[in-house]
Amino acid sequence: GAVVSQHPSRVICKSGTSVKIECRSLDFQATTMFWYRQFPKQSLMLMATSNEGSKATYEQGVEKDKFLINHASLTLSTLTVTSAHPEDSSFYICSAWTGGNQPQHFGDGTRLSIL
Amino acid sequence: AQKVTQAQTEISVVEKEDVTLDCVYETRDTTYYLFWYKQPPSGELVFLIRRNSFDEQNEISGRYSWNFQKSTSSFNFTITASQVVDSAVYFCALSPVNNTDKLIFGTGTRLQVFP
Numbered sequence: 001g002a003v004v005s006q007h008p009s010r011v012i013c014k015s016g017t018s019v020k021i022e023c024r025s026l027d028f029q030a031t032t033m034f035w036y037r038q039f040p041k042q043s044l045m046l047m048a049t050s051n052e053g054s055k056a057t058y059e060q061g062v063e064k065d066k067f068l069i070n071h072a073s074l075t076l077s078t079l080t081v082t083s084a085h086p087e088d089s090s091f092y093i094c095s096a097w098t099g100g101n102q103p104q105h106f107g108d109g110t111r112l113s114i115l
Numbered sequence: 116a117q118k119v120t121q122a123q124t125e126i127s128v129v130e131k132e133d134v135t136l137d138c139v140y141e142t143r144d145t146t147y148y149l150f151w152y153k154q155p156p157s158g159e160l161v162f163l164i165r166r167n168s169f170d171e172q173n174e175i176s177g178r179y180s181w182n183f184q185k186s187t188s189s190f191n192f193t194i195t196a197s198q199v200v201d202s203a204v205y206f207c208a209l210s211p212v213n214n215t216d217k218l219i220f221g222t223g224t225r226l227q228v229f230p
Contacts, residue, residue, distance in 0.1 A: 009158075034218075043206065043222045044160075091158060103150065104218060106160035 003027050004096045006107030014115055015086060021079045021110045023094030030096035033077035034104065035069060038091040047092075050077050084114045117142045119209050119221035127227045128197055136192045136224045138207030144168075149183065149190045150208040150218070160206070166190065197228045 003026040011019050023033055032051050036044040048069050050056040056069035066088075068080040077096075081088050091111050095104040118141040128134045140149065151163040164174065166183055174181045178198075182191045194201055207221040 041225075043220045046218070093158070093160065095160075101148075103148075103162055103165050105162065106152070109158040109160075111158065 002105040004094065004105050004107040006094055006110055008110060009108060010111045010113075012113045012115065013084065016083055017114075019081045019084055019112060021081075021092055021094075021112075023077045023079070023096065023107050025075045025096040025105070028096070028098055029074035030077075031074070031099040032097045033071060034095045034097065035067070035077075035079050036093045036095070038093060038109075040091075044093065047079075081112065084112070086114045088112065089114045117144075117209055117211075117219050119207050119219055121205075121207055121221035121224050123224045124222075125225045125227070127229065130198060130228055130230050131196050132228075133193060133195045134197050134226065134228075136194075136205050136207075136226065138190045138192065138221060140188050140190065140207070140209050142188075142209060142211075144211045146211070148210045150206075150210070151181065151190075151192050152206045152208065153203045154206060154223070155203040163192075194226075197226075199228050199230055202226060202228045 005024045005026050007022045034049055035047045037047050038044045046059050047062045048056045048058045050069045050071040052071050052074050058064045071077040091109050093109040095106045097104045120139045147168045149166045153161040153163055171183050171185055178195045180193045204223045204225045206223045209219045210217050
């Protein structure tokens with residue numbers, strides 16, 4: 001149980017392209033989904049928290065117009081990196097949470113490379 | 116302030132050796148959760164354990180064991196008889212009990228197990 005699917009697993013695209021990453025909870029409904037960013041050999045940094053049907057809450061220093069988050073249902077959240085540039089290249093990983101005292105369950109991550 | 120420190124950046128061992136990964140945390144909360152996650156080369160985060168601060172009992176799960184010492188604010192993780200498949204980055208994390216969606220990660224320890 002508690003499977004989180006993230007798609008695509010890898011994206012390579014040109015500078016200026018917008019990239020959409022999907023995060024799905026496959027066998028449970030997630031009250032909240034989180035988006036993290038991980039630079040090589042570094043820890044995970046929380047970018048934003050999204051609750052179904054409401055606007056995402058962004059962490060300090062994260063550009064909301066750059067990283068658009070949509071949480072359309074209890075099983076799907078999307079992160080769109082708009083007009084991506086090489087400095088946006090990173091590993092993006094989502095997690096899903098049912099609330100209460102349950103742990104977060106993480107997706108497989110998306111490795112984004114902007115040329 | 117809340118903080119998780121994993122002082123060991125990289126550890127290399129030979130198969131069948133025991134290895135302990137250190138985790139020291141800082142928090143002003145009286146109740147909190149501590150976690151360990153495994154991140155293999157493929158990138159996904161695998162949940163290993165969650166420990167409530169009220170529960171100071173050590174835990175053993177197969178070759179894994181965890182030593183929670185509240186007096187020293189440590190939550191160390193030991194792998195006995197290590198195997199090549201244990202090679203991964205291991206993250207220790209902290210969250211408040213009343214705000215379990217806020218995961219604060221350490222910087223991770225990269226474990227390499229050589230045959």
